[in-house]
Amino acid sequence: RAKDAGGNRYELADPDSDARAIDRHSLTNRLPTALERDEFFLEYQPLIRMSDGHIDGAEALVRWKHPVHGLLGPDRFIPLAEHTGLIVPLGRWVLEQAVRQACAWHEERSAETRAKAKSNGKGKGKGKSAGTSGAGGDFRPLRVNVNLSPRQLHHPDLVPDTVAVLEAAGMEPSSLCLEVTESALIGADEDELKPLRQLAELGVEIALDDFGTGYSNLANLRRLPATTLKLDRSFTQGLQQHPADPADVTFVEGIVTLAHALGLAVTVEGVETEHQASKLRDLGCDTAQGWYYARPGPPSSFQQGFAVLP
Ligand code: C2E
Ligand code: MG
Numbered sequence: 001r002a003k004d005a006g007g008n009r010y011e012l013a014d015p016d017s018d019a020r021a022i023d024r025h026s027l028t029n030r031l032p033t034a035l036e037r038d039e040f041f042l043e044y045q046p047l048i049r050m051s052d053g054h055i056d057g058a059e060a061l062v063r064w065k066h067p068v069h070g071l072l073g074p075d076r077f078i079p080l081a082e083h084t085g086l087i088v089p090l091g092r093w094v095l096e097q098a099v100r101q102a103c104a105w106h107e108e109r110s111a112e113t114r115a116k117a118k119s120n121g122k123g124k125g126k127g128k129s130a131g132t133s134g135a136g137g138d139f140r141p142l143r144v145n146v147n148l149s150p151r152q153l154h155h156p157d158l159v160p161d162t163v164a165v166l167e168a169a170g171m172e173p174s175s176l177c178l179e180v181t182e183s184a185l186i187g188a189d190e191d192e193l194k195p196l197r198q199l200a201e202l203g204v205e206i207a208l209d210d211f212g213t214g215y216s217n218l219a220n221l222r223r224l225p226a227t228t229l230k231l232d233r234s235f236t237q238g239l240q241q242h243p244a245d246p247a248d249v250t251f252v253e254g255i256v257t258l259a260h261a262l263g264l265a266v267t268v269e270g271v272e273t274e275h276q277a278s279k280l281r282d283l284g285c286d287t288a289q290g291w292y293y294a295r296p297g298p299p300s301s302f303q304q305g306f307a308v309l310p
């Protein structure tokens with residue numbers, strides 16, 4: 001340690017962390033204006049239903065186009081926004097954008113379906129209930145997943161804001177999934193869980209993000225208003241080895257069994273290879289997300305149906 005070394009070693013102490021501190025400071029200062037200046041944008045990564053390979057929804061992931069530092073990922077600035085409280089307006093912006101985007105996709109798909117039905121000469125029903133079922137297409141609206149950080153979770157406006165955004169967009173609550181990390185809920189008492197419970201009762205899906213990393217009491221699962229477990233990427237990585245790490249296989253198997261017994265769906269994160277995908281499908285996972293299927297991309301990549309999907 002620099003301190004023990006004495007003298008001018010102080011100056012040499014971990015220049016990296018100095019740079020990071022300066023960085024943090026300047027990023028933190030810039031955060032509030034960044035929102036006003038429209039420097040944030042969202043990318044979307046598809047969620048794939050493992051049974052048939054169809055796109056089930058998309059997770060919205062925020063990015064910051066910083067005028068000096070370039071493109072910044074959320075790991076660089078979400079903790080700062082959480083610390084300063086800017087996460088509340090930023091999170092509301094993310095929610096609004098994501099819900100609007102999901103509605104736009106839905107409109108497009110409905111229009112496509114109506115057009116197809118019409119050109120097939122089956123378009124007599126005027127497509128009034130477009131999106132649920134009908135002549136040319138039978139699809140549910142795409143679900144959009146939005147990450148919530150702990151500070152948002154504890155903000156009194158979470159429920160009214162979310163309801164207002166859904167109502168303004170005319171979106172079914174079940175087309176929204178809020179992702180909350182498992183660790184954010186550890187030790188939460190009934191009062192702290194109430195907003196999430198209210199949202200779940202309205203039909204909003206709740207996913208426990210990065211599941212398996214938080215050391216939470218499994219018995220705790222029963223009292224959380226979650227509808228989905230999102231298994232952390234680290235377990236997916238363990239399955240890549242040949243043969244797969246037996247501990248990871250056992251863990252995933254056990255979690256899937258437990259989750260299904262509790263009526264929860266299982267999504268897996270970080271699927272990068274075909275090998276992982278087929279292994280996780282065999283283990284009973286319901287939905288998958290990862291570079292093997294598609295990297296996060298602009299809404300337009302979604303409109304084109306993620307042509308790259310294997
Ligand atoms: P997360 O919610 O667990 O999101 C998944 C992360 O894994 C994303 O990183 C995604 O790009 C990345 N990923 C997806 N597939 C793969 C893969 O196959 N391999 C690998 N190595 N990585 C993959 P990203 O976009 O950097 O986001 C990091 C974290 O930042 C998110 O983790 C989430 O906790 C947080 N975050 C992102 N957007 C928001 C937001 O709008 N609000 C809040 N509060 N947090 C956000
Ligand atoms: Mg997430």
Ligand code: MG
Pocket residue numbers: 209210230269
């Ligand atoms: Mg995650």
Ligand code: MG
Pocket residue numbers: 210232233269
């Ligand atoms: Mg993660």
